[in-house]
Amino acid sequence: MDKRIKIAIATNGRLKPMGTFSRNYIEYLPFAKIVLFGGFIPYFYMGTSQKQQKILRYWYSLLSLKNQTKLDKLIKNRFKKILQKEKVNCVLAEFMNTGSAIREACKELNIPIVANVLGYEIHQDAVVEKNHQEYRKLANYKSIVVPVAKNMIPKLKNVGFLDSQIIFSPLGARDEFFEINPDYSSKRFIAIGRFAEMKSPLSTIKAFHKVLKNFPNAKLTFAGDGELFEDTKNLVDQLSIQDSVEFVGWISPEEQINLLSKSAIFIQHSVTTSIGDAEGTPVAILEASAAGLPIVSTKHGGIVDTVIDGKTGYLVDENDWEEMGNRMEELLRSPELIEEFGQNGRQFILENFSMKKHIEEIEKAIRTIVKL
Structure with missing residues (x-):
């Protein structure tokens, strides 16, 4: 010191x-x-x-x-x-x-x-x-x-x-995230963040619902809480996909590491809010990429600095949940791409955002x- x-x-x-x-x-x-x-x-x-x-x-x-x-x-x-x-x-x-x-x-x-x-x-x-x-x-x-x-x-x-x-x-990202070994064969998506307008959790659910039509065995773990939690849960009920979506609420750092190790792909649909608010660089994306998970997210805020589109994940336009679903499906169709993007992302974060x-x-x- x-x-x-x-x-x-x-x-x-x-x-x-x-x-x-x-x-x-x-x-x-x-x-x-x-x-x-x-x-x-x-x-x-x-x-x-x-x-x-x-x-x-x-x-x-x-x-x-x-x-x-x-x-x-x-x-x-x-x-x-x-x-x-x-x-x-x-x-x-x-x-x-x-x-x-x-x-x-x-x-x-x-x-x-x-x-x-x-x-x-x-x-x-x-x-x-x-x-x-x-x-x-x-x-x-x-x-x-x-x-x-x-x-x-x-x-x-x-x-x-x-x-x-x-x-x-x-x-x-902290050192312990670089030591995680994801389960690339799990077909499990994970999203972590506040259930708030900026994170657009309803778009995430719509994109995942689209994926389920072609990949009915896919799963989504959604961690976090916030003012849009009930609306998000209600949409899951309306779409009758309760068996495919798990809400785990607020999680500790230890639980986060455990969930990332059981997952294959990280997703987050960040958008600019109605009052012009926007993300900085979401720490959850940095940590998921450090853990070796490919990212599917939006061309928003600092996300474009930390995800290389087509190399460490995919980025879509804000509010385009259909294209987000397409990109999620593309990864599931190519298991080797999941691992390739994941390992590329881990190296990129290690070199630039540790x-x-x-x-x-x-x-x-x-x-x-x-x-x-």
Whole structure:
């Protein structure tokens, strides 16, 4: 561990630290570190109980007389005092709007910021419009942004970030995924993700239903939960394919590895939402490809950076579930292609999107901006 550098990992989880990125930074980055959460300006240490949080929030509410401007100032001052007390050299923000929210406090202490750009904060038109000026201020400060998809880069430049401030780096797959041996003969598809508009789970079910007409022994395991879960389950019932689709709910990392080892092909039908939101680079796709599964997905967000169409999987247009079904069938007709695409994908992710590579890039960004 390099004790010359101390970082604060800032996550905007209201009740607890959040996000895959933060968990991996806590585990792998070779610096002294503290973890803060509690909102866009985080002011609770990791480990703060909900009772302690409630007491402080109530106290701040009284002190501010429920005036939002005064409350924001109290929170900012507490965040600033934590950075001073801990002698932090750099703040690593999980989202760009978190980085923007903490910029003023960091500027007063001359502390640089490295901020991940994960998706909604640069894709959703309303979010960008609301935060445009703050993003520009962040761009004009000592900052580096880390977009997880290449299609975010022009948007970052549009709000003022220079090429030298932008490092493209998706999270990457952990080592254990490269050790998985899929069951290429299983005819089992697997989908993992939130049941939300952006993941279009209904399109996935429609595509799989098409496959079943020619491959009645095919199976689909669908992991995750979310607001469209019941709608998805109802569609499965309406199509009378309950015996072919297994819903397993939220899964642990250990269960994910187990399910990938029993599967042959990973599918995900990501789309741009009605409010303009889009994926960054879905970690589940990186992990499935690292595990040796070919991918059938959409030409969307960072997916196009991580799946080579016709070599590590197939990509179709958004909302074209019929073509998605065609591509799924094409793989089932060619078992040798399943293995070829799967092994190509594993090698491609190992060379370009491993966890080790991502951590090295974040470490380099922090050392560069801290100048140590």
